[in-house]
Amino acid sequence: MTTAKPAQGRQADLVAFARNTVDLINEKELLELLSEGRPLRVKFGMDPSSPDLHVGHMVQLLKLRELQELGHQIVLIVGDATAMVGDPTGKNKLRPQLSREDVERNLETYTDQARLVLDLERTEIRRNSEWFDKMDFTELLKLASRMTVAQMVERDTFQKRMKANEPIGIHEFLYPLMQGWDSVQVRADAELGGTDQLFNNLVGRTLQGQVGQRPQVVFTGPLINGLDGRKMSKSYENSVSLTDPANEMFGKLMSLDDESMEEWFRLLTQLPDEERQTVLAGHPREAKARLAEEITAFLHSPDAAKEARAAFDSQFRDKNVPEDIPLLEWPAQGEELPLFLLVAKLGLAQTSSDARRLQKQGAIRVNGEPELNDKRRFATGETEVLLQVGKRRFARVLISEVTSS
């Protein structure tokens, strides 16, 4: 079912594997594999412990897609068994162990999101519970005996945590072993991961070697920083989800640090090198808008991206009031409220204290005019009024003024 590729094709494959990768262990073995002329089984592990994928994952997914288009077989491992362990990677905290139900729920949203980049029809998707659920304690011990504590402790995240006097659960040592065992189970020829996965993926090589398989080639893709230049992390809220609505996605991308533009362009768009250079040499705002449009177009559609860009320009560059402002209902039946409380009750501010602060700072506008008088009261009525809190929160509401003294 497979036809051998000519040497020229192999060269193209090698370039694809090596382009934008950080580690490639190692090139010689990869060439040997490619020269067999068959599609390689390229493994990629997904950790279903968080419900959505962001553009950081997209870097790796795009690489997989590229390889997929060259005819290689992508094997997506869903780490449903591994997710039960929690995650030892640099979070500095023990990640909570997930229940089966959590994992199942995440799994669906995960594949839906991976579909945005990968052709899942041509992708082999395997859950690692497939083999780990069958593993009994004796087998587990055998697996655990394949590596030493010293080898485990080599891992930098463990090192750091030990230095910082942070706890490490015994079970966390199993995590790399499990991931490595996945490679044995699916007979991976190569495994892609973020640079943070290097250690784990190398364990796969070790284990495959021990059971007499040809050790997989390990290659890693760069981890991109978040919108603010710090490490991309959910808790920093500096990531862009693959499923963010187009407008939000575009806006978030526009808040990217200037310094990260080159990298994001290179890793997240299909733009040819030359065109990329040209765009980056131009006006920074234009370049960023182009980047945002490219990514939004890829994940949504070119039309949606255009609209998002137009809406963004209108609202933030030209400072127009956006369309589609919701008409909110008067929150407190029949009562009259001071402006700040109204804002709070409408959900435009977190708390009434928050609303007061915002008002004091001139962030609350009524029909476009900042209102600083915190004594001003309103009641429900017939007049439609535009409320604005900061630059991004808008609402319309029907009111009648009671006092303005």
Added chain:
RNA sequence: GGGGGAAUACUCAAGCGGCCAACGAGGUCAGACUGUAAAUCUGAUGGCCACGCCUUCGCAGGUUCGAAUCCUGCUUCCCCCA
């Protein structure tokens, strides 16, 4: 089994009897400016129809006119020795 540490607001982290709604940093939010939800600068950041009132410093008690700070017990975590 023995010994030593630690628990403070979103996060990190000061405070060690009154001047503490609690230093500082980050984050977040807002304002100004602009090239944008970049950068920079400034300010705010427990709650409350609020010039005052209420609730916070792991939990529960206690000492005191007065506690995040002292005492007792409990819980959780970390380290070292065995």
